[in-house]
Amino acid sequence: xxxxxxxxxxxxxxxxxxxxxxxxxxxxxxxxxxxxxxxxxxxxxxxxxxxxxxxxxxxxxxxxxxxxxxxxxxxxxxxxxxxxxxxxxxxxxxxxxxxxxxxxxxxxxxxxxxxxxxxxxxxxxxxxxxxxxxxxxxxxxxxxxxxxxxxxxxxxxxxxxxxxxxxxxxxxxxxxxxxxxxxxxxxxxxxxxxxxxxxxxxxxxxxxxxxxxxxxxxxxxxxxxxxxxxxxxxxxxxxxxxxxxxxxxxxxxxxxxxxxxxxxxxxxxxxxxxxxxxxxxxxxxxxxxxxxxxxxxxxxxxxxxxxxxxxxxxxxxxxxxxxxxxxxxxxxxxxxxxxxxxxxxxxxxxxxxxxx
Amino acid sequence: xxxxxxxxxxxxxxxxxxxxxxxxxxxxxxxxxxxxxxxxxxxxxxxxxxxxxxxxxxxxxxxxxxxxxxxxxxxxxxxxxxxxxxxxxxxxxxxxxxxxxxxxxxxxxxxxxxxxxxxxxxxxxxxxxxxxxxxxxxxxxxxxxxxxxxxxxxxxxxxx
Amino acid sequence: xxxxxxxxxxxxxxxxxxxxxxxxxxxxxxxxxxxxxxxxxxxxxxxxxxxxxxxxxxxxxxxxxxxxxxxxxxxxxxxxxxxxxxxxxxxxxxxxxxxxxxxxxxxxxxxxxxxxxxxxxxxxxxxxxxxxxxxxxxxxxxxxxxxxxxxxxxxxxxxxxxxxxxxxxxxxxxxxxxxxxxxxxxxxxxxxxxxxxxxxxxxxxxxxxxxxxxxxxxxxxxxxxxxxxxxxxxxxxxxxxxxxxxxxxxxxxxxxxxxxxxxxxxxxxxxxxxxxxxxxxxxxxxxxxxxxxxxxxxxxxxxxxxxxxxxxxxxxxxxxxxxxxxxxxxxxxxxxxxxxxxxxxxxxxxxxxxxxxxxxxxxxxxxxxxxxxxxxx
Numbered sequence: 025x026x027x028x029x030x031x032x033x034x035x036x037x038x039x040x041x042x043x044x045x046x047x048x049x050x051x052x053x054x055x056x057x058x059x060x061x062x063x064x065x066x067x068x069x070x071x072x073x074x075x076x077x078x079x080x081x082x083x084x085x086x087x088x089x090x091x092x093x094x095x096x097x098x099x100x101x102x103x104x105x106x107x108x109x110x111x112x113x114x115x116x117x118x119x120x121x122x123x124x125x126x127x128x129x130x131x132x133x134x135x136x137x138x139x140x141x142x143x144x145x146x147x148x149x150x151x152x153x154x155x156x157x158x159x160x161x162x163x164x165x166x167x168x169x170x171x172x173x174x175x176x177x178x179x180x181x182x183x184x185x186x187x188x189x190x191x192x193x194x195x196x197x198x199x200x201x202x203x204x205x206x207x208x209x210x211x212x213x214x215x216x217x218x219x220x221x222x223x224x225x226x227x228x229x230x231x232x233x234x235x236x237x238x239x240x241x242x243x244x245x246x247x248x249x250x251x252x253x254x255x256x257x258x259x260x261x262x263x264x265x266x267x268x269x270x271x272x273x274x275x276x277x278x279x280x281x282x283x284x285x286x287x288x289x290x291x292x293x294x295x296x297x298x299x300x301x302x303x304x305x306x307x308x309x310x311x312x313x314x315x316x317x318x319x320x321x322x323x324x325x326x327x328x329x330x331x332x333x334x335x336x337x338x339x340x341x342x343x344x345x346x347x348x349x350x351x352x353x354x355x356x357x358x359x360x361x362x363x364x365x366x367x368x369x370x371x372x373x374x375x376x377x378x379x380x
Numbered sequence: 381x382x383x384x385x386x387x388x389x390x391x392x393x394x395x396x397x398x399x400x401x402x403x404x405x406x407x408x409x410x411x412x413x414x415x416x417x418x419x420x421x422x423x424x425x426x427x428x429x430x431x432x433x434x435x436x437x438x439x440x441x442x443x444x445x446x447x448x449x450x451x452x453x454x455x456x457x458x459x460x461x462x463x464x465x466x467x468x469x470x471x472x473x474x475x476x477x478x479x480x481x482x483x484x485x486x487x488x489x490x491x492x493x494x495x496x497x498x499x500x501x502x503x504x505x506x507x508x509x510x511x512x513x514x515x516x517x518x519x520x521x522x523x524x525x526x527x528x529x530x531x532x533x534x535x536x537x538x539x540x
Numbered sequence: 541x542x543x544x545x546x547x548x549x550x551x552x553x554x555x556x557x558x559x560x561x562x563x564x565x566x567x568x569x570x571x572x573x574x575x576x577x578x579x580x581x582x583x584x585x586x587x588x589x590x591x592x593x594x595x596x597x598x599x600x601x602x603x604x605x606x607x608x609x610x611x612x613x614x615x616x617x618x619x620x621x622x623x624x625x626x627x628x629x630x631x632x633x634x635x636x637x638x639x640x641x642x643x644x645x646x647x648x649x650x651x652x653x654x655x656x657x658x659x660x661x662x663x664x665x666x667x668x669x670x671x672x673x674x675x676x677x678x679x680x681x682x683x684x685x686x687x688x689x690x691x692x693x694x695x696x697x698x699x700x701x702x703x704x705x706x707x708x709x710x711x712x713x714x715x716x717x718x719x720x721x722x723x724x725x726x727x728x729x730x731x732x733x734x735x736x737x738x739x740x741x742x743x744x745x746x747x748x749x750x751x752x753x754x755x756x757x758x759x760x761x762x763x764x765x766x767x768x769x770x771x772x773x774x775x776x777x778x779x780x781x782x783x784x785x786x787x788x789x790x791x792x793x794x795x796x797x798x799x800x801x802x803x804x805x806x807x808x809x810x811x812x813x814x815x816x817x818x819x820x821x822x823x824x825x826x827x828x829x830x831x832x833x834x835x836x837x838x839x840x841x842x843x844x845x846x847x848x849x850x851x852x853x854x855x856x857x858x859x860x861x862x863x864x865x866x867x868x869x870x871x872x873x874x875x876x877x878x879x880x881x882x883x884x885x886x887x888x889x890x891x892x893x894x895x896x897x898x899x900x901x902x903x904x905x906x907x908x909x910x911x912x913x914x915x916x917x
Binding site: 094098100198202268270271274275276346348 | 559561567568569583670671672673674675676677679680681684740741744746747749750897898899900902
């Protein structure tokens with residue numbers, strides 16, 4: 025086999041060698057005469073483990089990145105003690121988290137209290153299924169990709185609510201309820217902006233949306249959908265409870281909102297989910313508006329990561345600059361400003377598609 | 381409608397201004413002092429903990445146990461004992477017990493001292509593991525001042 | 541069963557969705573150890589009772605057992621963000637009691653340090669307020685400038701927070717060498733920094749929406765509750781003791797009281813930002829006008845004022861700092877009463893927060909700029 029060709033394919037057309045490998049393994053498996061689904065389950069497990077490892081490593085990096093970026097904006101130095109340039113700070117923090125006592129508040133609802141971090145984490149974990157990291161590098165290219173993303177990420181609110189309810193703390197409860205209201209209201213402008221993109225691409229399938237934008241940066245959707253991009257970033261930032269929309273946590277008001285009573289590894293799960301969600305929102309924005317993994321010269325995965333981290337940086341920049349929005353302004357902002365603009369955007373897009 | 385749009389635009393402008401301020405700061409140098417590695421250059425008047433330095437001319441401290449500092453201290457942090465020879469008290473401190481736990485670094489004792497025997501040093505890292513270590517006998521300590529503070533002490537608190 | 545007897549509020553049981561929320565003493569935005577008991581309906585504040593006394597140290601009783609000179613360091617520990625203003629009020633009272641004339645240079649130095657302390661206090665308010673409303677970056681920016689001032693003050697008196705610099709009759713030491721260079725450098729760039737602060741937080745649309753029309757303190761209410769300082773001036777009352785009493789050399793300086801009209805949270809913030817600029821103007825003038833000479837008046841070694849009473853007040857960064865001394869002719873005061881602004885400034889909170897949200901409560905609390913050791917003493 026041509027080794028050079030394989031290497032090229034691995035970097036620039038990752039889907040091809042992977043599917044070749046799968047076909048080869050499948051053939052081998054079929055010769056043993058065992059049922060085929062066992063192999064599929066095995067492969068899915070492998071993919072899940074790969075994603076889990078990616079999430080963990082990515083979270084370690086993204087937390088470090090956020091702390092460094094915040095330090096940059098705040099004219100300080102950020103973590104620089106553990107390891108070179110403080111790179112292992114997050115690892116040290118994680119170890120600390122693991123060693124912490126796992127506290128269950130008195131009279132807490134054990135089931136919901138325990139389920140919450142797992143639901144939240146599962147919701148962000150599930151979305152990875154349809155994120156196209158590169159050319160063909162997508163865990164499951166389902167044909168309702170975008171719908172799936174919206175449905176699964178909407179599950180997180182159940183986790184937040186059950187965290188707020190299960191903690192037996194008024195602060196947590198207020199945080200949980202705030203979050204429910206917030207996530208539901210911001211889902212609507214988000215769906216509408218996504219809809220405009222879907223209309224342009226003509227498909228809900230992630231790989232189709234990427235393919236429709238082609239390798240030419242001028243055809244990426246951030247040009248016709250610049251308003252949509254801004255709306256998507258605002259709504260997405262609100263969805264993941266960060267930046268100026270961190271009302272469910274709202275440190276100065278609700279101590280820590282729905283994570284007030286959590287400690288140890290359960291707290292770490294919330295933390296992990298928060299940063300994974302940040303990555304996911306940015307990845308979606310990159311996929312929907314910035315042409316996904318497409319770009320010249322560099323391998324698709326690198327392009328995808330660059331674009332995603334570009335969006336991550338913008339979201340962080342907003343987070344470390346703005347004060348927190350009040351809860352009723354948050355609602356008003358969603359329903360009175362974002363929704364009309366999103367609708368208008370959708371209408372104009374639909375009109376233009378019909379005309380051109 | 382016009383009001384609605386203009387308000388949105390005004391809002392966006394103000395948000396951009398905020399982003400501009402943080403962006404500007406991203407290119408400024410960090411102001412962090414890497415504390416345990418790098419220490420700030422302290423002015424000569426800084427008030428750390430109380431010490432009774434050795435006067436190099438006398439090769440001993442200047443204290444006469446006159447108790448003026450004891451009277452000046454608002455918190456009763458200082459206790460002195462005079463040297464007793466042949467049943468007679470001498471103008472010299474045998475013990476100068478300084479309680480770091482109750483000291484509030486007000487400098488009143490230093491101002492009260494007519495001989496310039498005591499001074500507040502540059503030491504500010506004063507945490508200890510055991511409470512008993514907070515009780516310090518300054519006479520027995522035989523502290524030697526260094527740097528700026530030494531000059532300050534030798535010239536009886538004159539700055540050049 | 542838990543003992544709830546110390547909760548001063550009761551949620552009504554007649555079907556309304558009311559509940560009691562205990563905010564503090566350990567809470568990120570109560571600025572120390574203030575406890576607020578809230579009656580909430582949803583997120584709306586229905587009733588509020590502040591519970592004080594968590595850092596009560598009995599300072600006023602302590603004073604009765606201290607010589608007059610020994611009291612000054614304790615005053616640093618009431619409003620620790622502007623220690624020199626407290627010192628000034630006290631020192632002025634004793635000087636008035638003993639009829640001591642303070643040298644001119646010392647008077648100017650007092651103004652300089654009082655204004656530096658005012659800027660320091662407002663900067664800390666700004667940074668803490670940023671945290672209250674959820675913006676984390678203002679803290680670092682404001683502390684950068686605050687650090688500069690602290691370095692100046694440290695060079696002069698050796699202390700960073702508890703200054704203990706003013707003395708009965710003047711000052712402990714003259715200004716250090718190079719102080720005016722530092723001051724000049726600070727003055728030259730601070731105005732731009734204030735512009736940055738305003739652009740970053742105060743004029744931000746998110747913040748303006750949160751602050752405008754929230755927590756409106758009417759002029760009459762403010763006066764009735766004894767609110768003083770920037771909080772009162774934001775409500776439109778032209779009361780600035782630096783103007784009215786013209787103590788020290790304030791009469792010779794040109795500055796204006798920073799008035800606002802509406803008395804809402806935003807106006808209180810704006811008033812403080814404007815005050816920083818005014819303080820800068822005062823500093824500039826002082827730097828030009830300060831004469832050479834002694835910094836300490838002739839004061840007897842043992843301070844023993846004649847029997848009598850005296851009340852003096854200065855305009856602190858948070859409001860009127862008053863000291864009332866009753867002397868019985870001995871070395872120790874018979875009674876000292878401190879009148880400090882935060883107590884009356886906090887007392888108004890019930891008037892202006894009911895009907896607002898929890899988030900507003902935090903914003904209003906922050907805009908009142910209370911400091912707990914000053915309330916409890």
